[in-house]
Amino acid sequence: xxxxxxxxxxxxxxxxxxxxxxxxxxxxxxxxxxxxxxxxxxxxxxxxxxxxxxxxxxxxxxxxxxxxxxxxxxxxxxxxxxxxxxxxxxxxxxxxxxxxxxxxxxxxxxxxxxxxxxxxxxxxxxxxxxxxxxxxxxxxxxxxxxxxxxxxxxxxxxxxxxxxxxxxxxxxxxxxxxxxxxxxxxxxxxxxxxxxxxxxxxxxxxxxxxxxxxxxxxxxxxxxxxxxxxxxxxxxxxxxxxxxxxxxxxxxxxxxxxxxxxxxxxxxxxxxxxxxxxxxxxxxxxxxxxxxxxxxxxxxxxxxxxxxxxxxxxxxxxxxxxxxxxxxxxxxxxxxxxxxxxxxxxxxxxxxxxxxxxxxxxxxxxxxxxxxxxxxxxxxxxxxxxxxxxxxxxxxxxxxxxxxxxxxxxxxxxxxxxxxx
Ligand SMILES: Nc1ncnc2c1ncn2[C@@H]1O[C@H](COP(=O)(O)OP(=O)(O)OP(=O)(O)O)[C@@H](O)[C@H]1O
Numbered sequence: 001x002x003x004x005x006x007x008x009x010x011x012x013x014x015x016x017x018x019x020x021x022x023x024x025x026x027x028x029x030x031x032x033x034x035x036x037x038x039x040x041x042x043x044x045x046x047x048x049x050x051x052x053x054x055x056x057x058x059x060x061x062x063x064x065x066x067x068x069x070x071x072x073x074x075x076x077x078x079x080x081x082x083x084x085x086x087x088x089x090x091x092x093x094x095x096x097x098x099x100x101x102x103x104x105x106x107x108x109x110x111x112x113x114x115x116x117x118x119x120x121x122x123x124x125x126x127x128x129x130x131x132x133x134x135x136x137x138x139x140x141x142x143x144x145x146x147x148x149x150x151x152x153x154x155x156x157x158x159x160x161x162x163x164x165x166x167x168x169x170x171x172x173x174x175x176x177x178x179x180x181x182x183x184x185x186x187x188x189x190x191x192x193x194x195x196x197x198x199x200x201x202x203x204x205x206x207x208x209x210x211x212x213x214x215x216x217x218x219x220x221x222x223x224x225x226x227x228x229x230x231x232x233x234x235x236x237x238x239x240x241x242x243x244x245x246x247x248x249x250x251x252x253x254x255x256x257x258x259x260x261x262x263x264x265x266x267x268x269x270x271x272x273x274x275x276x277x278x279x280x281x282x283x284x285x286x287x288x289x290x291x292x293x294x295x296x297x298x299x300x301x302x303x304x305x306x307x308x309x310x311x312x313x314x315x316x317x318x319x320x321x322x323x324x325x326x327x328x329x330x331x332x333x334x335x336x337x338x339x340x341x342x343x344x345x346x347x348x349x350x351x352x353x354x355x356x357x358x359x360x361x362x363x364x365x366x367x368x369x370x371x372x373x374x375x376x377x378x379x380x381x382x383x384x385x386x387x388x389x390x391x392x393x394x395x396x397x398x399x400x401x402x403x404x405x406x407x408x409x410x411x412x413x414x415x416x417x418x419x420x421x
Contacts, residue, residue, distance in 0.1 A: 002063040002091065004036035005142075006055055008048050008078060010070030010097070011041055018069040018097040025132060026069070026095070026139065029124060033143055048074050049081020052090075061087035067139070071098010072173050076392040079417065083153060083170050086412070091148050092419045094138045102173050106265040107280070107421040108137040120144050141420040148418035149280060152263040152288040153409040156391060160399035171391040172417070174268070175406055176260040177368055178212040179204075179295075179319070181390035188395075208319040209312045210384030211255035211297065213376035218250040218292065218363040227277055227360040229334045230351055239299070239359050250361070254386070255376060257319055258295035258358075261366065263288050263408060266330065274323075276330025277360055280421070287408050289362040293333075295322060298378065300357065301338055302346045308380030315381060321348070322357055333358050365407035370398055 007026070011019045022039065030037050040051045048070070055064055068075045075094070082090065096104040114121065114133055117140035121127060128136060141148075156175055158167040186203035194202060218224045218237075225234040236242070237250045266278040278291045297303045297315050306314050325332035337354040338345040348357055370386040377383065387398040398404050409416075 002065045004038050006066045007039045008051055008068055009041045010074040013070035013074055013098045046077055048078040052078045052082035056085045056088050063089045065091045067093035069095045069097050072102050079172050080170055089415050090417045093142045100269045102265045102268045105270040106267050110270045138420045148420045151417040151419050155409050156406045158398050158404050160402040165399045169391045173392045174262040176390045178256045178259040179207050180260050181388040182207040182384050184390050209316040210382050212384045212386040213371035214254045214386045215369045216252040218361055218366045220363040224250045224363045229356055239355050257297050261290050261292045263290045272326050273330035274326045292361045294359040311380035333360055368404045
């Protein structure tokens with residue numbers, strides 16, 4: 001027996017509506033289904049992990065069912081708290097009560113249908129309005145007795161050359177560097193002067209034309225693969241130097257403007273589908289993949305054939321053009337560069353003949369090694385901070401000369417984290 005459903009409620013996440021939602025909407029449904037529950041309200045940052053540890057010690061080995069009523073940050077803290085504990089299978093119901101809710105919106109995209117839960121919905125005393133029904137999707141999946149799907153966890157180790165610095169990070173949503181990490185960093189600095197969401201736009205403008213100098217090595221137990229949008233298939237990497245026979249490592253030289261990896265989400269907010277190839281739930285018996293999304297602007301003739309003084313404006317415009325297509329259901333991955341040698345054409349095409357602008361790979365581990373400050377300079381384009389790393393929204397810094405090693409945590413039988421989707 002799995003015991004009661006433990007509701008972990010973050011009263012301050014998102015718009016601070018979690019407690020009210022639980023009392024007015026979730027509890028009547030649980031009572032209607034005679035589902036036993038316990039409520040645990042978080043009292044401070046990090047408390048979701050403390051609650052998780054307590055549950056593991058009082059529930060013992062086996063399955064523990066929890067519901068996270070908060071955002072990605074609340075679930076992140078819960079995972080951080082219990083990830084090392086052996087012998088527990090966590091079955092998790094999610095409610096989107098954070099700000100971005102990347103994981104929830106990836107599992108339940110706004111356009112998704114709730115038809116398969118109709119039998120559950122029909123037994124409710126009154127039918128919820130559409131928005132509420134969507135927020136209850138994961139609960140409906142739980143009440144329908146669906147099988148929850150494995151949630152891969154990523155482990156990152158940040159080390160310095162001397163190994164004096166040794167930082168371990170677990171994440172379940174994303175790990176990024178370059179533009180994404182810098183936007184997060186700078187928008188925090190702008191919080192005082194720009195409390196609204198426009199600070200993200202300002203931070204994006206500050207960083208969209210910067211270059212981040214690093215080398216990436218991708219590895220996989222099988223082969224590292226790259227998505228080719230022109231044939232809609234995963235194939236051998238084709239925009240990088242080929243790995244030599246038996247080496248199995250694909251090396252990608254910067255500079256980069258965009259670099260983001262995830263093994264669980266296809267979007268970071270309901271309509272921003274930045275990693276459309278990510279698929280969760282397909283690999284319940286295996287580990288899954290880390291999906292890596294990369295933009296390297298010096299592959300783009302618009303930037304390389306432009307005069308140095310115009311490069312900044314051109315790159316900024318191109319970055320917004322490309323990344324903006326993530327809002328068109330992830331269409332950025334379909335954009336292709338002009339064919340090499342065609343000097344007259346600099347516009348991007350949709351699934352044209354040239355190479356994709358956005359390079360998408362799948363692997364099971366990778367290393368991000370920032371270049372030394374003396375390496376790399378491209379006239380007209382500023383250098384960004386390639387040592388910044390964002391893991392599930394929290395920022396970390398790789399020491400000078402250090403590296404970030406990222407890998408999927410090995411699956412431990414049927415233990416670990418399983419989400420109702
Ligand atoms: N009682 C509390 N008081 C203050 N902070 C809390 C409390 N409980 C949890 N927190 C903090 O609230 C933070 C925000 O929660 P969460 O990340 O879930 O929401 P969000 O930031 O609005 O959403 P998202 O991560 O989806 O964008 C958590 O990182 C956690 O540290």
